[in-house]
Amino acid sequence: MKDYIFSNDFYKNIDAMVLNSGNEVCAPSHAYGPAVRSSYMIHYIRKGKGIYVCGGKTYHLSANDAFLIKPGERIYYEADAQDPWEYTWIGMQGVKIESYLKRTSIFDDYVFSYPPHTELLAFHERLEEANRSWGMNQDLRFNGILYEYLYALCRAFPKADPGDVLKKEAYLEEILVYIENNFDQPISVGHISEMMALDRTYIHKIFKRKMGMSIKEYIVQIRMTTACSLLRYTNLSISDISRSVGYADVLYFSKSFRQKKGCSPSEYRTQKQTRTPSV
Known part of the structure; x- marks a missing residue:
């Protein structure tokens, strides 16, 4: 993905x-x-x-x-x-x-x-x-x-009435910005729906059509991408990293990480930090 x-x-x-x-x-x-x-x-x-x-x-x-x-x-x-x-x-x-x-x-x-x-x-x-x-x-x-x-x-080549297109595009951008600024918090599709005062099914369809994945999948992807960067380039503890990407429960974070990356956070850190750069 x-x-x-x-x-x-x-x-x-x-x-x-x-x-x-x-x-x-x-x-x-x-x-x-x-x-x-x-x-x-x-x-x-x-x-x-x-x-x-x-x-x-x-x-x-x-x-x-x-x-x-x-x-x-x-x-x-x-x-x-x-x-x-x-x-x-x-x-x-x-x-x-x-x-x-x-x-x-x-x-x-x-x-x-x-x-x-x-x-x-x-x-x-x-x-x-x-x-x-x-x-x-x-x-x-x-x-x-x-x-x-x-x-x-x-x-x-102007089009007469692109209003609905612009509205959906604005909604998508608002969702992306909100996730980017809040993925370290316990956010969900329900939170986003309430924040935007829109039906959750409606925003799900807009997001899925444009991004090719659900909002929930995107949130997890952003969190895991950030976690990988923190594991590789910092000395933060696993629990600190877990909280930094929105997981209060470090065991749940480790389980989710293994499901996505095929290894534990500690194993990922060892693999990436000890890898010899190619010349």
Whole structure:
């Protein structure tokens, strides 16, 4: 199970992040699929022609057109045999990406065209330049460009009424922030439900759909991730660590830790603190 944590680390950001980006000059009839992607992607066609197949429809696209790929949806795209396309793409992931894209009309349309004299193409170019000059704080650079790009998409392709989407996104963020600030306390789904004055079944569905796990599972995951860090990098006693991650009963903490990690807290500490770093 993947650890979801609040972090500015490029590879652990659960909010929104650039997964990959690039540019490709395709050979005649070059194709991808049929297959599914694991993240959202937007391909912009710089020149040439091709087809995009999604949702049982075939779209014939050319220069200045773009197409959206959604995770888990079966897609196929192929460059024209006579005039193959060159495209640039942005891949993105995070728990907020879907809600951000749902603020635009492109989420339902799948294919669209960049408006004349748009700033949108500049973001592809900025990502390409960032890829060529990798350095410190690159996570902030990539993600800064992504947020600007998403904002530009919302301006260029506004959706009439994204209210319900924004409301659910706000609820999810409130839950995540509350857990992050209170996981060392005896919190539960009931506590969160009362704090937000919302039905517990409703917030459970919102959370499970976005995060792929229940609120209870997420709380345990945050606690165990923090416990592992404390075991490895501090000399705090097991009981101190137990209380620091929300377990008043150290025996229950040890039992839960063993269930998740396959060893006791003491065994985990010994394994991690005595491991010789690889060169």
